[in-house]
Amino acid sequence: MxxxxxxxxxxxxxxxxxxxxxxxxxxxxxxxxxxxxxxxxxxxxxxxxxxxxxxxxxxxxxxxxxxxxxxxxxxxxxxxxxxxxxxxxxxxxxxxxxxxxxxxxxxxxxxxxxxxxxxxxxxxxxxxxxxxxxxxxxxxxxxxxxxxxxxxxxxxxxxxxxxxxxxxxxxxxxxxxxxxxxxxxxxxxxxxxxxSKKDFLTGLNNARQFDAIYNNIIEKSKTDKRQISLLFLDIDFFKKVNDTYGHEDGDIVLKTLGDLLIHNCRDIDIVSRNGGEEFSVILPDCTSDLALEIAERLRKKVENTSFILSNGVIIKITISIGISSYPDKISNIDILKEKADEALYSAKRAGRNRVVPAK
CATH class of the missing domain: 1.10.1760.20 (Arp2/3 complex 21 kDa subunit ARPC3)
Structure with a gap:
């Protein structure tokens, strides 16, 4: 037995x-x-x-x-x-x-x-x-x-x-x-x-997941000729925040910004943290005018938000945003990401805290 x-x-x-x-x-x-x-x-x-x-x-x-x-x-x-x-x-x-x-x-x-x-x-x-x-x-x-x-x-x-x-x-x-x-x-x-898909700090998509989603949407847009816009954004002078208040409070700023982006974009938009203080928003079925409207809303929201650090100190930050839109602004969808990156750097060179569309 x-x-x-x-x-x-x-x-x-x-x-x-x-x-x-x-x-x-x-x-x-x-x-x-x-x-x-x-x-x-x-x-x-x-x-x-x-x-x-x-x-x-x-x-x-x-x-x-x-x-x-x-x-x-x-x-x-x-x-x-x-x-x-x-x-x-x-x-x-x-x-x-x-x-x-x-x-x-x-x-x-x-x-x-x-x-x-x-x-x-x-x-x-x-x-x-x-x-x-x-x-x-x-x-x-x-x-x-x-x-x-x-x-x-x-x-x-x-x-x-x-x-x-x-x-x-x-x-x-x-x-x-x-x-x-x-x-x-x-x-x-x-x-x-x-x-493997999510950023450990903000809970947003990480760079790997951003690439997977982005490539999938790009292929569909090529087939269906659907409009798509892309936002690349960066926190202005974020190194100064880390140097002044420490990396722990810098993480609080990043997490707060991630929550703010999620709650101020459309439900269909895909928000990711691409690394460091760099974020992105994929805007499916979005014209260049609507993308500009969304980007400006995000910029103003961040500018007017009080970021509360671990010791109760309140700071203000700003972001710079670059936009690229297919097909009304960028005719070649394969360079959409490159153009958004160029537009972001143009925004930073122009003085930061601004939105610059790619041409």
Whole structure:
């Protein structure tokens, strides 16, 4: 029997690894959308079915397996909906696979009501390890009651129940730490995925993501002949801010400016931090006149905004902006970025705190 439990646990670990690959972009948590919760419940239901299929057969109708663990995991990490779906799927499969009997009916009912019993407890208890302990105790107690009723002979009852509870507790303990490892792995993956596209300080698109979005929009504009404008902007004398107040307060200025740009552009505009104090705004379906209007609005907004530093000091900053627009100002879309950069430097040479369109 112990050998069969080892096989069951190996299958469970393999299934968990696959499951975390499927949900690596979201992780397993009760805040998942309803569609993903249903998907999660079905996956853990299938996991439980596999464990039932490879169960240890005690009598013609009585089997021992680790089906409680997929249900426990579904309840703990997905909430009530995945738990009840997994329980229902496993209970139905148990009856279909091994036939209807008193033991099958009792086992299926017990499996189905387990999420109902643990749901209130899991909602009140905040610490995950305590949920694992309490959940395991409740699950093992309910299953042990079934064994106590249907196994013949007191000696056999004690032996089977003791072995089942010992092995399931040990495997539950190992699975708990394995899931913690998987959670850390998928969290690191999601963080790396986000940081590969987002600027760590402002949360805006970084230079790599700007290039990817820009190139995609340019290709579409070539095909569809759609208008596009591009703003390159730079904080005037930003080095002086860093030298005077320090890089920590310089970061506050950058973050505040990033928020300001997001809230003063259109919803369809793409705002990025291209590096240092340099930012950009891609304006899809935007004429040169509208781009000039948006750029001026941004310039005035920054000029009139008070930037509050860490010690409460209030400073003012200004920005310079260069604009290039296709096709009404720039006929060759392949040099749109180059022209916006030239216009930005023209704005800085002309005295800063101004908007200069490319010609």
């Amino acid at each position: 112990f050998r069969d439990f080892v096989i069951n646990s190996g299958m469970l670990i393999a299934f968990l690894s696959i499951c975390y690959q499927i949900f690596r972009n979201t992780g397993l948590n009760p805040q998942l959308p309803i569609g993903l919760k249903i998907k999660m419940g079905l996956i853990f239901g299938i996991m439980g079915m596999v464990l039932v299929e490879f169960s240890v057969k005690l009598t013609n109708h009585l089997i021992v397996d680790l089906r409680i663990l997929p249900i426990l995991i579904a309840c703990l990490y997905g909430g009530f909906i995945p738990g009840i779906i997994a329980s229902f799927a496993i209970a139905v499969f148990r009856i279909i696979r091994f036939g209807f009997s008193d033991t099958a009916f009792a086992a299926s009912i017990s499996t189905f009501i387990l999420p109902l019993l643990t749901y209130p407890l899991f909602r009140k208890q905040k610490q995950l390890w305590k949920k694992w302990v309490y959940g395991s105790i409740i699950f093992e107690f309910i299953i042990s009651l079934n064994y106590a009723v249907f196994i013949d002979g007191m000696k056999n009852k004690i032996l089977i129940i003791t072995l089942f509870c010992s092995v399931s507790s040990l495997i539950a303990f190992l699975i708990y730490y394995y899931i913690r490892y998987l959670e850390a792995y998928t969290f690191a993956f999601r963080r790396y995925q986000q940081e």
